[in-house]
Amino acid sequence: MTRxxxxxxxxxxxxxxxxxxxxxxxxxxxxxxxxxxxxxxxxYTPDRTARSLRRRHSELIALVVPDIENPFFTSLARxxxxxxxxxxxxxxxxxxxxxxxxxxxxxxxxxxxxxxxxVVAPAGPSPWLAKLAGRDRAxxxxxxxxxxxxxxxxxxxxxxxxxxxRALVAQGHRRIACVTGPHAxxxxxxxxxxxxxxxxxxxxxxxDDLLVHASFRVEGGESAGRQLLDLPExxxxxxxxxxxVGVGVLRVLSAAHHPEVGLGIIGDLPFVTSxxxxxxxxxxxxxxxxxxxxxxxVARIQGEPGPARRVVQPTRPIAMDGTSL
Amino acid sequence: MTRxxxxxxxxxxxxxxxxxxxxxxxxxxxxxxxxxxxxxxxxYTPDRTARSLRRRHSELIALVVPDIENPFFTSLARxxxxxxxxxxxxxxxxxxxxxxxxxxxxxxxxxxxxxxxxVVAPAGPSPWLAKLAGRDRAxxxxxxxxxxxxxxxxxxxxxxxxxxxRALVAQGHRRIACVTGPHAxxxxxxxxxxxxxxxxxxxxxxxDDLLVHASFRVEGGESAGRQLLDLPExxxxxxxxxxxVGVGVLRVLSAAHHPEVGLGIIGDLPFVTSxxxxxxxxxxxxxxxxxxxxxxxVARIQGEPGPARRVVQPTRPIAMDGTSL
DNA sequence: TTGTAGGCGTTATCAT
DNA sequence: ATGATAACGCCTACAA
Numbered sequence: 001m002t003r004x005x006x007x008x009x010x011x012x013x014x015x016x017x018x019x020x021x022x023x024x025x026x027x028x029x030x031x032x033x034x035x036x037x038x039x040x041x042x043x044y045t046p047d048r049t050a051r052s053l054r055r056r057h058s059e060l061i062a063l064v065v066p067d068i069e070n071p072f073f074t075s076l077a078r079x080x081x082x083x084x085x086x087x088x089x090x091x092x093x094x095x096x097x098x099x100x101x102x103x104x105x106x107x108x109x110x111x112x113x114x115x116x117x118x119v120v121a122p123a124g125p126s127p128w129l130a131k132l133a134g135r136d137r138a139x140x141x142x143x144x145x146x147x148x149x150x151x152x153x154x155x156x157x158x159x160x161x162x163x164x165x166r167a168l169v170a171q172g173h174r175r176i177a178c179v180t181g182p183h184a185x186x187x188x189x190x191x192x193x194x195x196x197x198x199x200x201x202x203x204x205x206x207x208d209d210l211l212v213h214a215s216f217r218v219e220g221g222e223s224a225g226r227q228l229l230d231l232p233e234x235x236x237x238x239x240x241x242x243x244x245v246g247v248g249v250l251r252v253l254s255a256a257h258h259p260e261v262g263l264g265i266i267g268d269l270p271f272v273t274s275x276x277x278x279x280x281x282x283x284x285x286x287x288x289x290x291x292x293x294x295x296x297x298v299a300r301i302q303g304e305p306g307p308a309r310r311v312v313q314p315t316r317p318i319a320m321d322g323t324s325l
Numbered sequence: 326m327t328r329x330x331x332x333x334x335x336x337x338x339x340x341x342x343x344x345x346x347x348x349x350x351x352x353x354x355x356x357x358x359x360x361x362x363x364x365x366x367x368x369y370t371p372d373r374t375a376r377s378l379r380r381r382h383s384e385l386i387a388l389v390v391p392d393i394e395n396p397f398f399t400s401l402a403r404x405x406x407x408x409x410x411x412x413x414x415x416x417x418x419x420x421x422x423x424x425x426x427x428x429x430x431x432x433x434x435x436x437x438x439x440x441x442x443x444v445v446a447p448a449g450p451s452p453w454l455a456k457l458a459g460r461d462r463a464x465x466x467x468x469x470x471x472x473x474x475x476x477x478x479x480x481x482x483x484x485x486x487x488x489x490x491r492a493l494v495a496q497g498h499r500r501i502a503c504v505t506g507p508h509a510x511x512x513x514x515x516x517x518x519x520x521x522x523x524x525x526x527x528x529x530x531x532x533d534d535l536l537v538h539a540s541f542r543v544e545g546g547e548s549a550g551r552q553l554l555d556l557p558e559x560x561x562x563x564x565x566x567x568x569x570v571g572v573g574v575l576r577v578l579s580a581a582h583h584p585e586v587g588l589g590i591i592g593d594l595p596f597v598t599s600x601x602x603x604x605x606x607x608x609x610x611x612x613x614x615x616x617x618x619x620x621x622x623v624a625r626i627q628g629e630p631g632p633a634r635r636v637v638q639p640t641r642p643i644a645m646d647g648t649s650l
Numbered sequence: 651t652t653g654t655a656g657g658c659g660t661t662a663t664c665a666t
Numbered sequence: 667a668t669g670a671t672a673a674c675g676c677c678t679a680c681a682a
Contacts, residue, residue: 001460003675014653019677028651048437049377050675053658058374060417060438068402068418069595074394081420090434092385093393093418095406109415112373113385135326218596250598270394271543273575274599328659339669344661353667375659378674654681663672 011038062110066123068095079290100124138300161194164264167280173237179224180241181216191241221248243267281319336363387435391448393420404615412623425449463625486519489589492605498562504549505566506541516566546573568592606644
């Protein structure tokens with residue numbers, strides 16, 4: 001491989017001068033030109049491990065997500081990536097499969113690789129978040145709120161639940177069920193809280209059997225949907241608080257031929273194929289969330305001071321009648 | 326931060342001994358125990374940039390894919406990740422957005438970061454593939470064949486096209502269209518070739534206007550689907566040669582209420598919501614392909630010699646009548 | 651402005 | 667088997 005000393009030799013200068021040209025320090029134009037010529041001739045690019053060792057941090061950032069097969073997170077990843085590339089950083093995408101052990105594993109690696117920063121959608125509580133922040137590495141938490149004192153980008157999940165439920169109420173539904181994620185997932189419990197609040201607001205009951213906690217996956221939505229359809233007093237509408245759960249419920253409803261049951265979905269459905277005429281859709285635009293988070297991270301990496309910030313990512317207004325088709 | 330010298334001091338040994346304990350060289354049991362104790366006490370983990378610099382390669386592998394929002398590639402990524410983790414490697418996921426420039430960018434980074442290896446689903450021809458192989462770094466190409474002399478894992482795409490088409494013929498369709506990807510994408514052209522061959526085999530015509538080259542995206546399938554429905558002689562079946570294109574065509578067909586038009590799809594549809602009663606589905610199981618590719622890569626990283634191998638990834642038999650619902 | 655030289659943290663060589 | 671020490675390739679005081 002070609003190293004910095006090769007470039008120096010070819011350009012007839014010292015390695016220090018080559019380094020300075022590459023890093024934008026002041027160098028006499030002729031010398032700089034000679035160096036650049038030599039760099040081109042040899043196709044030289046700096047060894048990033050050596051650079052990282054010396055600079056004490058790399059040009060990599062980690063994006064840690066709980067489910068890489070969920071389009072929400074891939075879309076978020078696109079947003080992060082776009083900002084990162086702009087800033088000369090490359091993104092390492094890590095999938096935790098909703099396991100905190102895997103999450104800690106990846107956060108530790110990020111630390112040991114001296115990565116410039118980390119964007120995390122946490123699968124659960126994480127001691128390493130604080131450790132990373134403590135070693136003053138940039139950390140931004142997205143989507144799922146944590147108690148730690150770090151930068152965060154989240155939705156107003158209670159409000160999302162409220163708005164989606166209100167729309168179903170406005171459609172005339174009176175017995176509205178809610179399928180949400182695990183208790184421990186803050187987006188799941190907050191959106192369910194919004195659902196409960198909106199029902200109370202409308203003077204409608206929210207009996208226990210109308211709230212189902214499933215996994216935030218397609219199968220979770222399917223089994224929850226079946227469970228609700230089997231209820232003695234079947235609901236006349238269902239709110240799915242997440243995109244995958246929405247797909248599951250949608251499958252059950254269309255397979256069971258229950259078009260009269262109303263449906264609300266919080267989240268985006270990029271690959272849905274059925275008509276969704278009167279479905280209440282609340283798009284979250286995860287890519288925008290990724291942009292926001294990455295911008296905050298880049299600012300921190302570039303040395304922005306100040307206390308941890310908590311940003312609420314705005315969402316688009318509700319859409320009815322299958323705009324996504 | 327805690328360094329190897331801190332551990333050495335605490336255990337009362339030299340840094341060399343600590344390193345040996347960590348890397349499994351032979352050390353007297355007592356000393357080894359003392360070292361391990363010190364490591365635990367201090368919560369020491371080696372700095373991976375320093376290690377990479379010294380060892381000449383890191384414990385990262387790159388997975389370069391053309392479209393991270395395509396479930397095919399996220400599922401493939403899961404497969405790669407599972408094998409990699411088993412081998413103590415972490416995966417850096419890179420999205421090229423079907424741009425060869427981005428692809429070259431990431432391959433260069435993989436080289437400059439001294440990553441242990443690279444799995445690439447190429448967006449196009451790539452000089453860096455040869456360069457990496459030349460620097461004897463492990464390289465495995467997946468899904469889309471390249472002329473380079475590197476390890477490859479591909480489907481028998483011509484056969485996939487043939488089998489899907491034959492199934493549509495067997496359903497009684499006589500005028501079968503084909504929506505495929507860009508000419509330059511080998512999976513697209515090969516599957517279209519299989520379609521053409523199967524039609525010839527059945528004595529059916531394959532006029533030019535029944536073959537549409539679209540982008541391998543949902544919108545590509547939608548516009549191609551509309552174009553086919555607008556034909557003076559409308560096809561009685563459509564073969565979509567990729568999952569996203571399949572979603573697009575499916576949307577157009579269901580929106581236009583043309584249940585009588587047959588449909589075949591090569592690929593998996595994890596988020597489909599409509600009933601697909603008589604649809605011909607050819608699952609590809611991308612996760613398995615990821616497993617195969619990662620196993621080959623790990624073997625090479627561990628020093629397996631021998632010429633480049635070209636492996637054909639087997640696929641499941643055809644499924645009819647909406648097993649995916 | 652430029653060059654010399656030391657050090658980032660680890661592993662590998664070479665003595666012992 | 668263990669310890670001292672020289673690299674790995676780069677950046678950055680410091681000196682000139």
